Amino acid sequence: MRTSSTFSAVRTTCCGRRSNALRQPGCLPSTCRPSLGRFLHVLALACSARSILEIGTLGGYSTIWLARALPVDGRLLSLEVEPRHAAVARENLAHAGLGDRVEVRVGAALGVLKDLRDNGADPYDMVFIDADKPAYTEHLDAALQLSRPGTLIVADNVVRGGKVTLGAADDEAVVGIQRFNAALAADPRVTAAVIQQVGVKGHDGMAIAVVRATGPRKRGQDEALRR
Numbered sequence: 001m002r003t004s005s006t007f008s009a010v011r012t013t014c015c016g017r018r019s020n021a022l023r024q025p026g027c028l029p030s031t032c033r034p035s036l037g038r039f040l041h042v043l044a045l046a047c048s049a050r051s052i053l054e055i056g057t058l059g060g061y062s063t064i065w066l067a068r069a070l071p072v073d074g075r076l077l078s079l080e081v082e083p084r085h086a087a088v089a090r091e092n093l094a095h096a097g098l099g100d101r102v103e104v105r106v107g108a109a110l111g112v113l114k115d116l117r118d119n120g121a122d123p124y125d126m127v128f129i130d131a132d133k134p135a136y137t138e139h140l141d142a143a144l145q146l147s148r149p150g151t152l153i154v155a156d157n158v159v160r161g162g163k164v165t166l167g168a169a170d171d172e173a174v175v176g177i178q179r180f181n182a183a184l185a186a187d188p189r190v191t192a193a194v195i196q197q198v199g200v201k202g203h204d205g206m207a208i209a210v211v212r213a214t215g216p217r218k219r220g221q222d223e224a225l226r227r
């Protein structure tokens with residue numbers, strides 16, 4: 001349960017700007033901790049993202065951090081399965097002055113992702129996966145089909161207090177993340193690393209993956225990597 005002082009901290013630290021974006025009645029608890037919101041913001045800036053796809057909106061907290069890293073003509077599409085969450089997120093985004101840059105689309109993510117691909121959507125510069133954990137591997141696969149070499153794919157909650165390292169688990173979220181981490185590590189289409197993070201929600205972490213160029217690496221690229 002979030003306290004009003006937590007909301008106050010969120011308001012005053014969101015991208016270093018004062019914002020009432022997350023204060024409305026009916027505000028949903030965020031799945032994303034403040035320091036991690038800022039981390040996402042920095043990642044979006046680091047890859048000069050002009051288009052971002054977010055899988056899992058909830059109340060729009062990480063959406064706001066990501067969208068504030070976009071240029072004014074940048075775009076973010078966020079997918080949310082629960083219409084009530086989407087409504088709250090849209091309100092929060094409007095309060096943050098980001099309504100013009102962000103679309104929150106309601107629907108089951110895998111279906112929406114398939115529609116995007118079938119309709120020839122341009123590849124995204126950055127994808128943030130933060131939806132239901134059992135389907136993370138399928139979300140990764142769909143994200144890769146909406147990517148180009150260099151796209152940054154970030155996935156939240158891949159450490160889960162270290163439970164992902166303890167072998168067979170009962171928790172379907174842990175099992176889903178174990179499957180995701182194994183798939184990510186084995187996938188030749190990406191180079192990935194996991195960072196562990198400790199914040200107000202405890203010990204967790206994010207996977208950060210860069211989509212690789214297809215075909216053999218150029219000589220200069222290999223030399224740059226060895227340096």
Ligand code: DHB
Nearest residue numbers: 031032130131156157201
């Ligand atoms: C929780 C945190 C998350 O980042 C998430 O995506 C889902 C749930 C949690 O702390 O419950």
Ligand code: MG
Nearest residue numbers: 031130156157
């Ligand atoms: Mg999360």
